[in-house]
Amino acid sequence: MFNLVKGTHDVILDEAQKYTYIENVLQNTAQLFGYKEFRTPIIETSELFLRSVGDSSDIVRKEMYTFEDKGGRSITLRPEITAGIVRSMVNAKLFAMQDYPVKGYYTGPCFRYERPQQGRYRQFNQFGIECIGITSPHRDAEVISMGFDSLVFLGFENVTLKINTLGDDESRENYKKALRDYFGSHIENMCNDCKERYQLNVLRILDCKDPDDQEIVKNAPKISDFLSENAKQSFETIKKDLDFLNIPYEVDESLVRGLDYYSGVVFEFHYTSSKGKNYGAIGAGGHYGKLVSEIGGPEVEGCGYAMGIERLASVMSDDNLFEDLTDTTDIYVMPLGERATAASLGIANYLRVSGYNCEVCLEGKGMSQMFKKAERRNALYAIIVGDNELDNDEFVIKNLASQEQFKVSSDDLLKKLDELLNFEGRKHFECCDGDCDCDGDCDCAESEENKGCCCSHKE
Amino acid sequence: MFNLVKGTHDVILDEAQKYTYIENVLQNTAQLFGYKEFRTPIIETSELFLRSVGDSSDIVRKEMYTFEDKGGRSITLRPEITAGIVRSMVNAKLFAMQDYPVKGYYTGPCFRYERPQQGRYRQFNQFGIECIGITSPHRDAEVISMGFDSLVFLGFENVTLKINTLGDDESRENYKKALRDYFGSHIENMCNDCKERYQLNVLRILDCKDPDDQEIVKNAPKISDFLSENAKQSFETIKKDLDFLNIPYEVDESLVRGLDYYSGVVFEFHYTSSKGKNYGAIGAGGHYGKLVSEIGGPEVEGCGYAMGIERLASVMSDDNLFEDLTDTTDIYVMPLGERATAASLGIANYLRVSGYNCEVCLEGKGMSQMFKKAERRNALYAIIVGDNELDNDEFVIKNLASQEQFKVSSDDLLKKLDELLNFEGRKHFECCDGDCDCDGDCDCAESEENKGCCCSHKE
Secondary structure, eight states: OOOOOTTOOOEETHHHHHHHHHHHHHHHHHHHTTOEEEEOOSEEEHHHHIIIIITTSHIIIIIOEEEEOTTOOEEEEOSOSHHHHHHHHHHTTGGGGOOSSEEEEEEEEEEOOOOOBTTBOSEEEEEEEEEESOOSHHHHHHHHHHHHHHHHHHTOOSEEEEEEEOOOHHHHHHHHHHHHHHHHTTGGGSOHHHHHHHHHOGGGGGGOOOHHHHHHHHTSOOGGGTOOHHHHHHHHHHHHHHHHTTOOEEEOTTOOOSOTTEEEEEEEEEEEOTTOOEEEEEEEEEEESSHHHHTTSOSOOEEEEEEEHHHHHHHHHHTTOOOOOOOOEEEEEEEOSHHHHHHHHHHHHHHHHTTOOEEEOOSOOOHHHHHHHHHHTTEEEEEEEOHHHHHHTEEEEEETTTOOEEEEEGGGHHHHHHHHTTOTTOOOTTOOTTOSSSTTOSOGGGSSTTTTOOTTTTO | OOOOOTTOOOEETHHHHHHHHHHHHHHHHHHHTTOEEEEOOSEEEHHHHIIIIITTSHIIIIIOEEEEOTTOOEEEEOSOSHHHHHHHHHHTTGGGGOOSSEEEEEEEEEEOOOOOBTTBOSEEEEEEEEEESOOSHHHHHHHHHHHHHHHHHHTOOSEEEEEEEOOOHHHHHHHHHHHHHHHHTTGGGSOHHHHHHHHHOGGGGGGOOOHHHHHHHHTSOOGGGSOOHHHHHHHHHHHHHHHHTTOOEEEOTTOOOSOTTEEEEEEEEEEEOTTOOEEEEEEEEEEESSHHHHTTSOSOOEEEEEEEHHHHHHHHHHTTOOOOOOOOEEEEEEEOSHHHHHHHHHHHHHHHHTTOOEEEOOSOOOHHHHHHHHHHTTEEEEEEEOHHHHHHTEEEEEETTTOOEEEEEGGGHHHHHHHHTTOTTOOOTTOOTTOSSSTTOSOGGGSSTTTTOOTTTTO
16 A cells, blocks of 8 residues: 655545535635636746745745756745746736736645644645735725635635734834844743744744743734834725725734735634634735735735635534535436446436436446445436337336336437436536527427437427 | 746636636536546655556656655655556545445646657646446446547547557467567667667557657557457457447557556547647547556556646647637726725625626726726626715616616616626525525515525516
């Protein structure tokens, strides 16, 4: 047996359905907001992340999967996707088109060499969005509201939005200076990580989880005292928009986020279940000022967020937020004998082409075994095919829940199934889409030309 | 500016839409055949591929992205996905459940360090399926027919299926012996690759593209003369099923496929356009005997195929097989002034929550600029919001194609849009799904409880 690489996991069957469901909801929401899909490579030059994520971040310092390829290039498995998305926008010259904001969403795997622990993986999936070319704080509010709406669509109630502002460059530089002054007299007594943070990026000290350090952090200067008039104004506009949109939030001045590129508003979505269980952050993001120009683009600002699919799936499972995702099989075809087996392969394929999810037993099993197999696959109906039925051009259909069964001629099979399985909302693959010439006058589905068509056929 | 890693590419905007379209069709087809989604990690232990893909293959010998992680483990970016899928099935003990065949599909990136060339990438996307626990050749025929149907659903006409059989173990050993005897007297005059293939896996010589070598290959012994009775019988059944399913095929005895794990039937789907352009193989697969047991599972056989998304997208683009994938924006909200801008953020979000794809200008642009922006986003309708409209609780809706415009009260907005935009087939996010208590008796959508509901509301 071969083991998984440490910190990775398989996502299969039901679990895969959950991931796909979550991704679909997040993607559909992004599309409603006019975002387009971006897929960028998993491998990028290491330099991209040094510059964007920042060499003072834990990610770059400790967690990257970096290696040399056969050509001697330093390559990194992306630890996050924002840098790649911005790079792709710059390389494709999307900012030259001036159709701002440029809006993209992404879904895919990221890699961080962290200590594996419950729910934390070294390969994990992120969904995220980037909105770039922002000149109005209303746009930040829109981004935040989209994140909030996505979570509502997923079924989360009582999401708490925590927000803070890191101010503009001027505010932040003044604030950092004040923090260095303040922590300067305490740093000797703080943890080693904080000592490093003091040198690399003093803002990070505010993130420290050490209880003794937290006591010291408590009395540190607050960003709100250092905001420029402009930064203050932007933050006020965002809060007013959130009020107007009925999105509840808490201002949390300790919120700084772990990436170097943020400035302006930063935010996290926290979730506490109706039973009172606090799951912490389930999504986060912020405004960035210099990221795009660092990556070679123009001096434009952006805002984005990311959500971890693993995290969402685990919280939603734990709190029973998934709708019923049980897969059913529409039809299980049960042949009796070799002649019927070959014929059933054709029948099953015909049903599939007609839009029915279908299984067929091709291994010459007996009836009772086939019924067991049909049950395991949650089949709704069985079609039983024997030599008799083939000779008479008819089938036996059995409702596997009620056990009721009846005969149907092969000509009427599809019509009968459409009725039984309530074909509404689906479409036969060969449907003419209302594009045939019959004007509803003929029994279109039956004609050779429109065999399998369902749009007239459903009348 | 940061470059892409050599051999990788961004898939963005229209191109991403094409990929998603292709993947959806392939996944939907697999689901109709009862296949479930499997997502396995991109990084696997290097050993897995040495054992499964095989150390005589070009992939393992020359093309793998292999590196050591910080823990000193030898890790490989998967060069193909079959090995990972089988590993995941073994690790999850799916074969112990005996509900054969176990059926999975996958979609995702693979990595091979090949010479980059037109349409060939070092990171590329594959869709594929694995059907494992096969005891009847009908099942192989079903797998092949699913691949064929997928291509038909994508819009390919005149796909040519090339098939061959590599026989069972006994047939193949006898055949290899005959090939070694035959090539033994020619190998000195053949290319260096063939000399290596002679040592590692003599079957591979049949794949050689060197014109001089091909002359020698032409007269080599044929597998058909070495098939055991059993292998012959299986191949006959598969061909008979394909005839019955009306799937045209050509037997091509030079077809051996580049992976070590194949035995039994192997196949490729080739495409020649209606204009006569031959695009070569657009999908391929085969039956495998020992792969599952090599990876630690039971002695069961499988069959699968893979298709390259890059390849399909490029052929379909070149041959104009894509339906119109143009994205439209349902509504562009145009605020006049700061008060209207804040309000429009709310209006846009309300429309999005109601299922409309919507853009809103939040940057205080003038009318003519907003119309230009709406045009760039292919917007169908504009909603114009000024102070007047806000005071009177009404909106101006403008059809951007016909330029026709009219006023609508805010109460009637959604109803009007549902009518204009033909909301059929979509669903408002807050729809009760027919699950409310009104029995169709009240104007459900208007009640506070069912605000935004569309199922009664559509009557």
